[in-house]
Amino acid sequence: MSTILKMFAFPASFIIICLGVLTILGGHITPGGGFQGGAMIAAGVILCVIVYGVDESPIKFSHGFISAIESIGALGFVLIGLAGLFASGFFLYNLGADFYNILPQSIVNIFHYPDPTNAGIVPYLNIFVGLKVFVGLSAVVIAFSQFKRITDTGNPEDKVNPEAEEIIGD
Numbered sequence: 001m002s003t004i005l006k007m008f009a010f011p012a013s014f015i016i017i018c019l020g021v022l023t024i025l026g027g028h029i030t031p032g033g034g035f036q037g038g039a040m041i042a043a044g045v046i047l048c049v050i051v052y053g054v055d056e057s058p059i060k061f062s063h064g065f066i067s068a069i070e071s072i073g074a075l076g077f078v079l080i081g082l083a084g085l086f087a088s089g090f091f092l093y094n095l096g097a098d099f100y101n102i103l104p105q106s107i108v109n110i111f112h113y114p115d116p117t118n119a120g121i122v123p124y125l126n127i128f129v130g131l132k133v134f135v136g137l138s139a140v141v142i143a144f145s146q147f148k149r150i151t152d153t154g155n156p157e158d159k160v161n162p163e164a165e166e167i168i169g170d
Contacts, residue, residue: 001051009051010058016044024130028119034126038133045138054145061142066135073131080121080128096120 020040027033048057084093088102095103096111097120111121 005051009047013044013047013059016047017041020044020130020134024126025123027126028122034129035133037126038130039137041130041134042137042141045134046141049138049141049145054142061138066139069131070135070139073128073135076128077125077132080124084121092121092125094120094122 017040020037020043022037023030023032023040024034024037027037045059045061048059052058054060081092084095085091087093087095087107088100095107097118098108111124112118
């Protein structure tokens, strides 16, 4: 890749990631939310991976980090859903807003926050969905970008289709 493209990619990806975080955090009052913000954050990471390559990318993720973030996203979503189930009998019941007044005020205060457009658990769900989408899309692109290297560094028997090389004449 060219030097100009490398100079542009990291600042642009940083701005895209910041806009993704803003989309997630404001998703309960603006168009967007967890999925859109997570896709924007992943787009910033993907831009760096495509321009710099996986090894030289300024944004690097280990397998353990990716696994932990995805687990946090899934576990957080399920725990908030179960909190609504145990408190009200409905999975993903909006504990912070309590539209049907079936919860004690002490439980409502846990998820209530000072916002004029109180959305209850929706901002928390946006954060967890954003984590899942960000890691899912980023992991797919990182895996695809390393596919050729994995097939080229192994033994000739490890190639995907050794007969195709004989036909092509490689």
